[in-house]
Amino acid sequence: MRLFFLTTLFCLSAFARLTDNQVEIKVEPTPTQKQLQLIPKKGFHLNAEAPASATFDQSKSSSKPESKTEQLFTFAIPNKAATANLSYYVCDDKKTVCERHQHSVNLKTGSVKVEAKAKEENKAIYNRAQDVQLTSKNGKPTLLVFSAPWCPACLRMQTENFNQLAVKNELKKVNFAKLNVDITDNAELSEKFGVRAIPTMVLLDKDGNETYRWLDFQAPKSFAAELKREAAQAHLFLETKKKAEMADAKAARVLGLRAFNAFEFEEALKWFSFTKSAEDLKYKLASEVKVAQEKYSKDIEKEKNNYLQTLEKSIVLTTAELDKIDWSISYLEAKKELKLINDESKTKAQEVLQQIDQLIAKPQAAQKAFKNATYGNYDGFEKEELLYMKDRIYNVLELKEEKDKNRQALSKSIAAKKLSVKRPGEMLMGIVYTRMAEDNAKAEAMYESLIKEYPHSYVYYEKYARFLLRNKNTEKALAQTNEALKYPEGNLPQLSLLKANVLKELNKKDEALSLIDQILKSDYVQHKKYAVTVKRLNDLKQELKN
Incomplete structure (x- = not known):
């Protein structure tokens, strides 16, 4: 699966969301009728731009606030009303989070009860690092x-893994915490554990030592089995480390896999040098490729020979069919970049295309190939990823007609899938391939279906806005960006940068500059986490001034 570089609480129910219990709810008399008031506590504010409503008793219609500011929402209470069902958003003043709340209020006693519906909707509650x-x-x-x-x-882990019975049973045996890496309060903990891609799942022993690490989406059956095994032997980690340092192959493999999943490929090579199995050779070769690839990306001229030679060796030695295919394509891509494509390269490309077609024709063989490779987990999207690999080869060979046919096949393959907005991660993966196939109308419809299902999340507005911006639909992109900014959830700087870029394309330079100045002056962007975003904001500011 394409990793992204940078919760449900089954066992740690004591952890609360940042904005829980930060709003006082009062029933106050007025000269004409009673009034329901929402007043945030110090350090927090109500989101006056987001939807807010109250439904009284069994009424099917909802009421909007009579007063709606960041410090006060008021609702007029109908005569004889006994209960009010509230829905509103609360943000912290740092604007790191903006979370939805739903309460049932007894208007006679003033007691507040969180509705079962709200608990279900907020399943993916995130913990705070300090907790x-x-x-x-x-x-x-x-x-x-x-x-x-x-x-x-x-999202796939949330909707296709953590909620599965086998996994839930194992999660009951551990302390479980989910952290949003976008929140500045969680940045230090993310850095401590060297999180470079998400999702990253880190298992700790009782003393806080990292004993195992998973990366990427995990199929629930295998994840449950691995979690059961690793949790049961977590207390043995320090002993395992000592054995690895004494060149014990089995122990070295444990540390090698942990380093590999942490993107510490030099460290992984050290441990895999003590192992001899064909299974471990796959990871050793993959680590060598990653190291050579990183060096090549930094200095193409100096590192080109080493990179090509590393790929050549790894292609010959690996027992992982899919890694062999991937590295063969990377080799062809490097040869094209270096202007070294020749008849031999084209012949090799045709051989790789045949290998891919054989896997596409045999879905079970394709699943096995992905499972046995270090390439990544594409559970449910093996065919689509193989078609993407073919697309890479057609790019190298500059075969436009074949590329167009392949993209049609990719679009058709996604259309045949039963994707559901109830599994948004799976839907987003479908959009990735739909965009690769350049089926923009289908991608647009998929984004809009996600927005309809999740209208109070910035995620789908933002992704849709970026898609629209790339396709020059700037007016609509601006509208989607404005919706995203109502629910920033730690992404205010990035969303502001997106809006500034949209405004630039609309030739609204003064408005873009004003927005950039506003965000750059805020305390919010001073955190080192936003250094790259701040640089991009300043670069855009300079561009707009020229």
Whole structure:
């Protein structure tokens, strides 16, 4: 699966959302009728731009606030009304989060009850780093999930993994916390554990030592089995580390896999040098390719020979069919970049295309090939990823007609899938391939269906806005960006940058400059997490002034 570089609480129910219990709800008399008031506590404010409503008793119609400011919402209470069902958004003043709340209020006693519907809707509650105990007081291992609401693989973990019975049973045996990497308060913990892609799942022993790490979407059956195994032996980690340092192959493999999933490929190579199995050779070769690839990206001229030679060796030695295909394509792409494509290269490309077609024709063989490779988990999208691989080859060979036919096949393959907005991560993966196929009308319809299902999340407005901007539909992109900005959830700087770029395309330079100045002056962007975004804002500001 394409990794994104940078919760449900089954066991840690004591963790609350940042904005929980930060609004006082009062029933106050007025000269004409009673009034329901919502007043935020210090450090928090009501989202006056987001939807807010109250439904009284069994009424099918909802009422909007009579007064709607960041410091006060008021609703007129109908005569004889006994209960009010509220829906509104609360943000912290740093604007790191903006969360939806739904309450049932007894208008006679003033008691507030969180509705079952709200609990279900807020299943993906995120924890705060300051509330997470790395050392376990109850003696259980701890599973930390580093995630974000915009990440397709993260959403798939939420809707296709963590909610499955086998996984839920294992999660009951550990302390479980899910952290949004976009929130500045979580940045230090993400950095501590070297989170470079999401989702990253880190298992800790009771003393807070990392014992195992998963990366990317995981199929629930295998994840449940692995979590059961690793949690049961987490207490043995320090002993395992000592054995690895004494060149014990089995122990070295544990540390090698952990380093590989942390993108510490030099470290992975150190541990895999002590192992001899064909399974471990796959990861050793993959680590060598990653190291050579990184060096090549930094200095093409100096590192080109080493990169090509590393790929050549790895293609010959690996037992993973899919890695062999991927590296063969990377080799062809490098040869094209270096202007070294010749008849031999074209012959090799045709051989790889035949290998891919054989896998496409045999879905079970394709699934097995993905499972046995280090390439990544594309559970349910194996065919689409193979078609994408073919697209890469047609790009190298500059075969436009074949490329167009392949993209038609990709679009048809996605259309045949039973994608559902109830599984938004899966839907977003479908959009990725639909966009690759350049089926823009279908992609647009898929974005709009997600927005309809999740109208109070910035994620789908933002993704849709970026899609529209790329396709020069700037007016509509601006409208979607404005909707996204109502629910920033830690992404205010990035969303502001997006809006400034949209305004630039609309030739609204003064408005864009004003927005950039506003966000750059805020305390919010001073966190080092936003250094890249701040640089882009300043670069855009300079561009607009010229």
